[in-house]
Amino acid sequence: MSQPDHALATHLAHYPELAKHAAGWRHPFDTQALSHKVILVTGAGDGLGAATAKTYASFGATVVLLGRTRSKLEAVNDWISTNTATQPVIVPCDLETLDMETANNLAHSIGEAFGRLDGIVHHASRLGPRAPLAHYALDEWLKVMQTNVNATFLLNQTLFNLLDTSARACIVHTSSSVGRVGRAYWGAYAASKFALEGLSQVLADETEVAGRIKVFSVNPGGTRTNMRKEAYPLEDPDTLPTPEAHMELFLLLQQPLRANGEAAELVTGQQLDCRDWRDKLQWV
Numbered sequence: 001m002s003q004p005d006h007a008l009a010t011h012l013a014h015y016p017e018l019a020k021h022a023a024g025w026r027h028p029f030d031t032q033a034l035s036h037k038v039i040l041v042t043g044a045g046d047g048l049g050a051a052t053a054k055t056y057a058s059f060g061a062t063v064v065l066l067g068r069t070r071s072k073l074e075a076v077n078d079w080i081s082t083n084t085a086t087q088p089v090i091v092p093c094d095l096e097t098l099d100m101e102t103a104n105n106l107a108h109s110i111g112e113a114f115g116r117l118d119g120i121v122h123h124a125s126r127l128g129p130r131a132p133l134a135h136y137a138l139d140e141w142l143k144v145m146q147t148n149v150n151a152t153f154l155l156n157q158t159l160f161n162l163l164d165t166s167a168r169a170c171i172v173h174t175s176s177s178v179g180r181v182g183r184a185y186w187g188a189y190a191a192s193k194f195a196l197e198g199l200s201q202v203l204a205d206e207t208e209v210a211g212r213i214k215v216f217s218v219n220p221g222g223t224r225t226n227m228r229k230e231a232y233p234l235e236d237p238d239t240l241p242t243p244e245a246h247m248e249l250f251l252l253l254q255q256p257l258r259a260n261g262e263a264a265e266l267v268t269g270q271q272l273d274c275r276d277w278r279d280k281l282q283w284v
Contacts, residue, residue, distance in 0.1 A: 035060030043124030047225035051243035166243025204269030
């Protein structure tokens with residue numbers, strides 16, 4: 001093990017699952033790579049959101065934890081406070097009922113506390129029923145669209161000025177394979193992820209000239225999460241990668257650097273897939 005690899009392994013001793021994957025990372029992140037960043041993570045109480053929040057905090061970021069269930073957020077908050085040198089902020093919020101007033105209040109609070117926002121990672125998502133469109137209940141359709149699309153739009157819009165204050169900000173929309181190629185019985189979830197891909201592309205195009213805000217969509221693929229278990233209850237979870245297996249990419253989007261350690265910038269608007277991003281990542 002090289003000296004930098006050994007330093008990283010020691011730094012991540014508190015997070016064995018992440019350390020296991022970090023041993024194979026191609027990009028040599030400094031242990032305080034995100035120490036100057038304030039990043040909002042939605043769905044931060046569980047699955048990919050919790051792993052992203054813990055990873056970012058482990059690399060020095062101040063993380064704003066947004067999620068529906070306070071007890072889950074408190075568990076992540078306690079873990080971060082105990083195992084890292086950072087102090088996160090908890091924001092209990094049900095995106096199914098998020099409106100402009102609530103989103104504006106959140107933006108005001110973040111602005112008062114930090115004066116800027118350096119990133120948003122939109123992990124929060126609602127699966128909805130697996131059913132044919134001919135029999136899909138309208139109320140379920142609207143709930144999925146509200147959580148997955150409308151709330152994402154509202155957060156991006158109300159937090160935009162804080163992102164624009166950052167020297168370099170990054171918005172990550174978590175997508176899905178069914179949001180790129182539609183499949184039967186995925187209903188509102190698939191439609192919402194298609195909409196999210198479009199939202200990501202439009203926002204990337206609108207912010208490309210100024211260049212301070214980078215926008216990406218990421219398809220994690222099959223991952224060992226509660227949502228995956230809900231979608232495929234008979235699947236063996238041990239055959240799937242853990243959320244920590246994807247954290248190199250989520251780190252890289254917030255703090256890009258090449259494999260040789262040189263700072264660099266990424267082309268905005270990329271649609272990335274956790275299975276093959278290393279071969280397809282585009283650099284400026």
